[in-house]
Amino acid sequence: MVYDFAVFGGGVVGCAILNKLTRCKQTVVLLEKSLDVATGQSKANSGLVHAGFDAKENSLKSKFNVRGNKLFNKLCKELKVDLKESGAVVVSEDFETVKRLYERGKYNGVNGLKLLTGNEIFEKVPNLKKHFHYALYAKTAKLVSPYLFTIALAEEAVINGAKVIFDFETIKIEKRNGVFYIYNFNQIIMAKKIINCAGYGVNEISKLLHVEQFNLEFRRGEYFVLDKTASDFVSISVFPTPSKFGKGILATPTIDGNILFGPNNELCEYGTQTTHLGLNEVKQAINKMYDNVPWNKVIRNYSGVRVSCGDDFVVKLSEVDNDVALIAGINSPGLSSSPAIAEFICQLFNIDIEEKQMKKREDYSSIKKLTIKERNKLIETNPSFGKIVCKCEEVSEGEILRAINSPLKPITFDSIKRRVRTGMGRCQAGFCMMKVVSLLAKEQGLKLEDIFKEEKNSNIVLKDFEYDV
Numbered sequence: 392m393v394y395d396f397a398v399f400g401g402g403v404v405g406c407a408i409l410n411k412l413t414r415c416k417q418t419v420v421l422l423e424k425s426l427d428v429a430t431g432q433s434k435a436n437s438g439l440v441h442a443g444f445d446a447k448e449n450s451l452k453s454k455f456n457v458r459g460n461k462l463f464n465k466l467c468k469e470l471k472v473d474l475k476e477s478g479a480v481v482v483s484e485d486f487e488t489v490k491r492l493y494e495r496g497k498y499n500g501v502n503g504l505k506l507l508t509g510n511e512i513f514e515k516v517p518n519l520k521k522h523f524h525y526a527l528y529a530k531t532a533k534l535v536s537p538y539l540f541t542i543a544l545a546e547e548a549v550i551n552g553a554k555v556i557f558d559f560e561t562i563k564i565e566k567r568n569g570v571f572y573i574y575n576f577n578q579i580i581m582a583k584k585i586i587n588c589a590g591y592g593v594n595e596i597s598k599l600l601h602v603e604q605f606n607l608e609f610r611r612g613e614y615f616v617l618d619k620t621a622s623d624f625v626s627i628s629v630f631p632t633p634s635k636f637g638k639g640i641l642a643t644p645t646i647d648g649n650i651l652f653g654p655n656n657e658l659c660e661y662g663t664q665t666t667h668l669g670l671n672e673v674k675q676a677i678n679k680m681y682d683n684v685p686w687n688k689v690i691r692n693y694s695g696v697r698v699s700c701g702d703d704f705v706v707k708l709s710e711v712d713n714d715v716a717l718i719a720g721i722n723s724p725g726l727s728s729s730p731a732i733a734e735f736i737c738q739l740f741n742i743d744i745e746e747k748q749m750k751k752r753e754d755y756s757s758i759k760k761l762t763i764k765e766r767n768k769l770i771e772t773n774p775s776f777g778k779i780v781c782k783c784e785e786v787s788e789g790e791i792l793r794a795i796n797s798p799l800k801p802i803t804f805d806s807i808k809r810r811v812r813t814g815m816g817r818c819q820a821g822f823c824m825m826k827v828v829s830l831l832a833k834e835q836g837l838k839l840e841d842i843f844k845e846e847k848n849s850n851i852v853l854k855d856f857e858y859d860v
């Protein structure tokens with residue numbers, strides 16, 4: 392089969408494009424180097440759909456952010472992904488800074504902006520130190536799970552005819568008679584057009600295509616995650632005033648009820664380790680802004696790496712071969728912009744944007760959301776929904792099995808974690824990891840030692856043993 396499009400990279404941008412092209416009746420294959428979607432920048436960010444007041448006037452960032460923010464509401468409803476319009480504030484000691492952002496936001500077309508002073512600020516952010524006299528409030532900032540959103544985009548595409556191939560290591564690309572032949576070690580994929588949105592790997596693919604490459608820069612952002620019992624610390628995303636290094640270190644709720652502190656912004660080699668220095672920088676910034684910081688509620692640290700090339704996004708057709716679209720330097724606000732980038736790709740390739748009727752995906756809706764009566768009914772038909780495996784997040788065996796057998800066929804421990812939150816709670820998988828590993832092994836007819844945590848060879852069990860599921 393010759394696909395209309397091959398998309399390289401299963402981050403939020405690649406999956407938004409996969410989804411949009413499928414909706415627009417194109418045949419599409421997504422080729423992802425790792426073992427799941429959302430394993431790059433798209434899993435490790437702040438989970439905010441930004442309002443769009445921060446991006447420079449007339450930039451692609453401002454255009455895609457503002458449009459993307461508007462598209463999120465309908466898209467999340469259709470995909471059955473939770474989205475919460477909780478709003479954001481930028482707080483400052485001087486009026487001019489927030490006024491400038493307000494004017495930029497107005498120019499960018501952001502609705503729901505308001506300048507706040509005095510008590511209006513402390514009503515929204517009770518723990519903020521009292522020297523912040525001015526704030527810009529943005530009503531349309533929203534919270535989303537960046538990985539569930541990415542997964543949902545890909546799943547809906549797959550159940551409507553798209554193909555996703557994991558562990559696809561491209562070694563050669565040839566173009567003959569208008570068709571690209573894409574080789575890995577054991578198969579050849581054919582497509583008429585290519586979209587290169589491989590994030591940190593964009594140059595690997597560009598090189599194989601003999602098209603433009605980019606000067607990439609990597610900037611790590613580190614975070615603290617707080618337990619849900621600290622959820623009343625902030626109920627809105629709170630930013631300091633932005634600098635040339637981005638939006639600054641924020642405190643924000645997540646869609647799942649945790650609190651995040653971070654990210655800092657340090658030049659690095661690509662790699663998602665956390666560091667003493669980085670975390671300390673976040674800690675100091677938070678202590679400077681807030682009183683009563685519940686540091687005893689920290690349950691986890693993580694980092695994500697922004698991939699930049701210059702100040703703005705690159706989204707264009709290659710000047711060497713205009714059957715190739717190049718998408719590079721998608722750092723923040725890339726999550727917020729992803730639906731608008733997908734829309735723009737359709738414009739670049741002159742695709743009719745009338746959407747077909749899509750089959751709806753099942754969500755991973757937690758049994759926690761059910762009433763006791765509904766839960767009991769479910770358990771009667773399937774007792775595995777009555778066996779709680781992850782005690783912190785109250786995830787049942789039935790939900791894990793449903794995730795393992797979902798459309799993208801997740802195979803790693805972390806891919807189940809992203810879908811149903813096993814191991815996301817206070818014990819950080821201390822109690823449930825082996826049970827999840829054994830369910831993954833059993834369902835796939837594998838040994839325990841064959842299950843990876845995230846990347847290839849990240850084995851959790853080194854030697855197989857008897858484990859009673």
Ligand SMILES: Cc1cc2nc3c(=O)[nH]c(=O)nc-3n(C[C@H](O)[C@H](O)[C@H](O)COP(=O)(O)OP(=O)(O)OC[C@H]3O[C@@H](n4cnc5c(N)ncnc54)[C@H](O)[C@@H]3O)c2cc1C
Nearest residue numbers: 400402404424431432433436437439590592612725726727
């Ligand atoms: C710390 C931090 C905080 C952020 N906060 C926000 C926020 O709150 N809101 C917001 O809007 N944005 C935020 N962002 C930005 C946002 O996360 C990114 O813009 C977005 O995730 C980029 O998506 P992507 O698909 O371009 O890249 P990625 O998610 O990195 O995906 C690229 C994919 O390509 C794959 N790949 C690499 N090489 C190859 C290859 N050779 N072949 C096939 N596949 C390959 C990778 O495995 C990966 O899956 C933040 C980013 C960071 C790092």
